[in-house]
Amino acid sequence: MDKLILIDGNSLSFRAFYALPLLQNKAGIHTNAIYGFARLLEKILKEEQPTHFLVAFDAGKTTFRHEQYAEYKGGRQKTPPELSEQFPYIRQLLAAYAIQTYELDNYEADDIIGTLSREADEAGMQTIIITGDRDLTQLASDHVTIYYTKKGVTDVDHYTPAFIAEKYQGLAPKQIIDMKGLMGDASDNIPGVAGVGEKTAIKLLNQFGTVEGVYDAIDSVSGKKLKEKLIASKDDALMSKTLATINRQSPISVSLKDTRLPETYDESEKIALFKELEFRQLLDEVDRSPSEEVSAKTFEVATDLSLIDFENLNEAMVYIEVSGANYLKDPLLRFGIFDGNHYVVTSTDTMSAYQPLIQWLENPHAAKVTYDAKKLYIAMKRLGIALKHVTFDAMLASYLIDPSQTIDDVSSVMSRFADTYVQEDVVIYGKGKSYKIPEDDVLNTHIASILDALKTSKSQMLETLEAHQQLDLLTDLELPLAEILSEMEYTGIYTDKETLKAMEVNLQQRIDELIESIHEQAGEPFNINSPKQLGVILFEKLGLPIIKKTKTGYSTAVDVLEKLSGQHPIIENILTYRTLAKLQSTYVEGLQKVIWKDKRIHTRFNQTLAQTGRLSSVDPNLQNIPIRLEEGRQIRKAFKSSHEDYVILAADYSQIELRVLAHITGDPTLQKAFIDNEDVHTTTAMKVFNVAEDEVTSLMRRQAKAVNFGIVYGISDYGLSQSLGITRKEAQQFIDDYLSHFPGVKTYMETIVQDAKQQGYVETLLNRRRYIPDITSRNFNKRGFAERTAMNSPIQGSAADIIKKAMVDFKHAVQTTDFKAKLLLQVHDELIFEVPKDEVEAFSQFVEKIMVEALELDVPLSVESEYGPTWYDAK
Structure with missing residues (x-):
């Protein structure tokens, strides 16, 4: 049987955005709403198996309803730019799924959905409408069910006529508009009747049927005050009902036939988008078979190293294959070398015993071309070989050429260059439970294809690097750094397990004391980790105001608890308990598990992840130890010198970023602050608040600091308002005041955007590029994000x-x-x-x-x- 899914695109985007924490990919694009939307699509497609699908969007801020009531939806806040920039990607996501989208000028998404659901209902087609807006519940019928997302995009109520009758004491779906007419709707700024709430509206409708019925029998309404309210607001009530009524005869040009999903579709666009946005979990769930795009090429692969004349070999392609991501300890599978004539792939045992090769690898004059020099340096250290003179690294070169490209494996890099034939790792090894080391001939051919691609792509990459004046960046900065990082990773840092164990005991004691205090304040023992039990304690037993409800009870999320801060001492204790419990499990206990037998932790540095050029750390991430809390800082006590005669x-x-900002912008006030060794945050506070130095309060300095670093990191009024706990209007005023007092910064921000529009990229002081293709986008949201990226990338990248x-x-x-x-x-x-x-x-x-x-x-x-x-x- 045919089944139609209709999604309210704007509503679900907002739900996903506010349900998930702000996520970003390495390009700095916020992705939480896109990810939530993608998760919803996967769930719906799998569970509902629809034959037809359409996502409706609002076309603009003005609709025919504004002609009736200019203040319609007038109280709504401006969409945060962190969400706005995601809308184009949500549309791109839908296109990748081959799902139809539609919008209509002067009408809302609700009207499109109402019209299509009517047509489907008349055709007897089962229809599911997914929305976070209760207005659409008026469309429920025997064939139409509204999936109302109460929280996020997965906590859902199914609104059927029976559910509506039960929830609203006998009302029919069509009476939802009458209920809105009487009680109004604050979210849409629909006035209704002043002083009439849901309970009274339902009572009136059960008695009189409709808004018009109420006024036709106004003398029969019981209660003098209620009657007066109704009479005084009659025009508002009738108008409110009209505003709340979805237009099911909208002049749409899309038909049910247009919404049919194709039986099959090419998933390559979806995979490419997931890669760009770094949705690794979603990528893992996609079934990927061998790529047809990689043309077959045969390689004659030898295993005999004596085929190569090492004495006269000036340059060769070399590559080491490791089973797994952690090249510091995962098994070394194969070593490959290509001298331009012979592809030789052999075991690491064989190669590490062949002296002519060892001498060549350790020769400081023989050039080695590779992919991932850092991995190669470490693999050689593990084999007791002192590798020297790596002159080219294809992974680093491709990263410099375009840091926006995601680097997953060798194929993800080489596929961008002509005449390369490298398969994806997932094709060679499988993934998850199906992962396995392939047969020798498959693995050897794979390594030969990598060696061949290194030879083929090198000249293409060098030509681009030279044209961009980035060759020095590769040879004088990134390549030497790869060797330095390999030494740091291989050495590791001594970590005292006993210190962590003692910390674990002390922290557990504090956690136990907090649990005891919380139970005492609650008047009974309960599971603090259970949101359901905690909700009952806070909102029923202690009577604290309910901020937000969920399907299973009360929300006890951090943002909810923070809003209750100061209303009861139990709140501060619960927040502290959660922080310490996470610190205990993630770091104090977690770090103990990754200490090696040499009593050191060996983190790995990612040199090709951030588009700004910054390094990151993994397994474990030692750059992310929380140090704002003293308990977090204490964790650093476990990292010690390895000898009593040494110190850390x-x-x-x-x-450094603010100093770079002062240099790049040439702003005289900012430069003077650093040259005269002033406290730059105090200087900023003096300017923005127009006060003398001795009048700058700690709050003023904190706010000035947030603005200073906000400028560096391209913060928006929304982002600044969240970090300072102020309104967006106040945050924007801070930013405006800052720019008026630092004109050099303002001029730089305007100039760099214009430069980016002309060139398509921005550069750091050392010529590291970041391409910004959306800087000239006709889409306002994409362009806005691109402009902020253009402003902050040269600063962060130069630092x-x-x-x-x-x-x-x-x-x-x-x-x-x-x-x-x-x-x-x-x-x-x-x-x-x-x-x-x-x-x-x-x-x-x-x-x-x-x-x-x-x-x-x-x-x-x-x-x-x-x-x-x-x-x-x-x-």
Whole structure:
């Protein structure tokens, strides 16, 4: 039987946006609404198996209803830009699923859905309408069910005529509009009758049937005050009913026939979008068979290394295949080399015993071309080989050419270049439970195809890098950095398990004390981790005001508890309990599980993830240890020097992004603040609030700091309002005041956007590019996000380049000294070293000088270093 799904696109987008935390991909695009929408589509397609599908959108802010009542929907806040920028991608998502979309000028999505559902109902077609707007419940019938999303996009009530009769004490679906006429609807700014709520409206409708019926028999209405209210608001009531009535005869040009889903569709667009938006879980759920786009090419693969003349080999392509993502410890499968004539693939045992190859790999004059130099350096270290002179890395080169491209495996890079034949890893190995190491001939051919692609793509990449003046960025920065990072990863950082265990005991004691206090404040023991039990305690037993309800009871989410803060001491205890419990499980207990036998943690640094050029850390993420709470900072006590004669030293750039902002914008006030060594946040507060230095309060400084860093990170009025707990209007006023007092910053923001429109990209101080194709988009939301990206990318990217250059400069400089210090970690703007105690003073000066001189700016760079027996003491 045919089944039609109709979705209220705007409503569901809003639901998904507010239900999920703000998510971003590496391009900085917010993705929570898109992800929630994609999840809904997958669920609906799987569970309902529809034959027809359409998503309706509102065409604009003005509709025919505004002609009747100009204030219709007048109280609604402006859509946050973090959501607006996602709408174009939601439409792209629907196109990828081959789902029809439709909008109609002067009409709402409700009217489109109402008209199509009427046609489907008349045709006897089963119809499901999915919305977060109760207005559409008026459309329920024997064939039409409304799935109303109460919270998020999965907590759903099914509105049928029977459900509506039960919920609204006997009302029929068509009476929903009469109920709205009487009680109004604050969300749509429909007035209704002042003083009449849902309960009274239902009572009147059960007695008189309709709004018109109420007024026809007004003398029969009981209650003098109610009668007076009804008489005074008669025009509003009749108008409100009209406003609430969905137009089921809208002049739509889309038909039921147009909504039919194709029996099959090409999933490549969906896969490409999931990759771009980094929806890894959704990608894993897509069935991907071998790509037809990769043409077959045969490779004659040998296993005999003696075929290659290593004595006279000046350059070759080399590649190591590892079973798994963690090349620090996962099994090494194969080593491959291509000298231009022979593809030789062999086991790592064989290659590590072949002396001519070892000598060639360790030869500082023989050039090695590879994919993922860092992985190759570490694999060679594991085999006892001191690899030297990697001159080209295709993964790093492709990242510099276009950092917006997602790098999943070798195929994801090589597929962008002509005449390459590399299959996706998922095709070679399978995924999940079906993962397995393929037969030798399949694996050897795969590695040969990678070696061939390295040779083929190298010249294409070099040509582009040279044209973009980025060759130095590869050879002088990213390639040397890959070797430095490999040494840091291989060395690891000593982590004292006993410290973490002691912390676990102490933290558990605090958690137990909190549990006892919470139970005492509640008057009874209960499971604090159960939202249902906690909801009963807070909202029934303690009588706290209900902020939000869910399908299973009361919402006890963090945002709800924060709104109740100060109303009962139990709230602060619950919030602290949740924070400490997460700290305990994720970090204190979690870190103990990833300490290796050498008593060190070996994190891996991702060099090709962030479009700004920043490094990130995984397995575990040591850049993300929460340090705002003292309990979080305490975790750093577990990271110690490995010898009692050594200390941990942390050298940290001070406000590097703001200094880069001052340099790039040339703003005289901002530059003067840094040159004169003023507190830049106090300076900003003085300007924005128009007060003297001694009148700047801690709140003013905090707000000024949020604006300062908000400018750097492209924050919107919505984002700033969330971080400061103020209205969007107040937040926008802060931003406007800031820009009026720092005209250089304002001019830069305008100029960089114009440059990006002309060039299609922006650059850092070291020529790192970020392409911004949407900067000229006709879509307002896409263009707005692109403009913010254009403003902040050169600042964040230049700051990332500076610390990378400092790391490379340190490596070169330290080799000419007797310092025994080792670089262990890079955490955002901070470098962590292990240093002998007797070197500390001299080394501090040495490393601070290198970092300060990494790049000459119009304002001084500032570095502060501290040291102690642990990372905690070094901060």
